[in-house]
Amino acid sequence: FLAFAYVFYGIAIASLLLVLVIGQKGSGAQRWLELGFLHFQPSEWAKLATIFVIARLFTDCRDWLRQKYIIALVFAVVLLPMLLIFKQPDLGTALVFAPFIPSLLFWGGVSPMVLFSIFVPFLTMIASFNFYTFFALMIIIVMILILSKRELWYLLVNILLNIVVGIVTPFLWHSLHEYQQKRVLTFLGLVTDPKGASYQLIQSKVAIGSGGLWGKGFLQGTQTQLRFLPEQHTDFIFSVIAEEAGFIGGMIVIVLFAIIILRGIKIAASARSQFSSLVAIGMVTLLLYHVFVNIGMVMGIMPVTGLPLPLVSYGGSSMLVSMAAVAFLINISKRRYEY
Structure with a gap:
């Protein structure tokens, strides 16, 4: 490739x-x-x-x-x-x-401080809606920049950039229409809509909570079998596992994904070819993000984004891509000594 x-x-x-x-x-x-x-x-x-x-x-x-x-x-x-x-x-x-x-x-070897300077303004955007949070974040940013021992201009530019972002973001937010703000807040899970966007999440949390330690048994889940959970075969498949197999079954699935992720990182670290190493870490990132967001989504700690659970959720394209990601990791592992 x-x-x-x-x-x-x-x-x-x-x-x-x-x-x-x-x-x-x-x-x-x-x-x-x-x-x-x-x-x-x-x-x-x-x-x-x-x-x-x-x-x-x-x-x-x-x-x-x-x-x-x-x-x-x-x-x-x-x-x-x-x-x-x-x-x-x-x-x-x-x-x-x-x-x-x-x-x-x-x-790929880009300096961590460069990455810090690129991505910390996004944290500033989130923190800017609360003065105390914003002030605390700015103190942390200044301390990190001072400890990095970079040039004075680098420090001043980063501080000024984050201050500007923090000041401008609330004004941009209030310039949005009310319906646009509601869409964003619903996506982030900050407002509930029991009969609309939040219905699926509410039913998912009920299913997970009712599963208990050992679950209700195969095909015995009330939320799933009575169709209270509409998207149970795709994005919310983990809710079905948690209801029917309980906490133990859910943890087994998470541990299996953790093994794949850790093994993928090991493969990326052992590959002598830079291209293969970067492809491997890219595949790990893809799988990890999907797993983290999907499981967090069905538990209500992440926004509902409609991402499938790799290797589990129904869907031809997503299933093939998940299988391809694992296949590439296996292939890179086999050829890890090649440059």
Whole structure:
């Protein structure tokens, strides 16, 4: 895939553009392409293509590009599919691409302080709605910058940037219409809508809580069998496991995912080829983000984004991509001594 990384990415972008023109609609979004007997979701395969092209960029550019240029390129190749998927609209899938930036930049050798300067303004945006939280975060930022022993201009620019972000964000928020604010708050789980967006989450939490330690038994769950949980075979499949197999069954699933993730990190660390190592850590990031968000989502500690649980949730495209991610890890492990 090293030789075809750019081609793979180009095909992925073309397919995402095609979705916006002739894509099939479903569940209020235009996400699928239907080519005769083939019915697939291009956004799923775009995740793999983005990982491959970032790994290829590091392989091609490590000798002649400075950090700021590789960072700009990585942001560009990630933001392009994100924006196209957001237009479908599918915010949950679009956000899957965001973790590729810090994980692959860090694994590719970009300075942690550079990454800190890039991503800390996002924390400032969140903290800016409470003065005391914002003030505490600014103290932490200043302390970290001082301890990093960087140049004075670097320290001043970062402090000024975060202050500006903190001041501007509340004004931007209040410029939104009320219905736009409600959509954002519902997505973040800060407001409840028992008969609308929050219904699925409420039923999911009831199912998980009623499972107890050992669960109600196979096909014995009341929330699932009586269809109180509508999306139980896809995004909320973990609720079914927790209700029927209980806390023990849910923990077994989490431990199995943890084994895959830790093994993937070990494979990435042992690969001699930089391209293979970056691809491996990209696959780990993809699986970890899906698992973390999906399980957090059904438990009510993460926003409801509609992400499937890898290797478990129903869905052809997502299942194939999850299996492909694991297959790439196995292949890299087998060839870890090759440059």
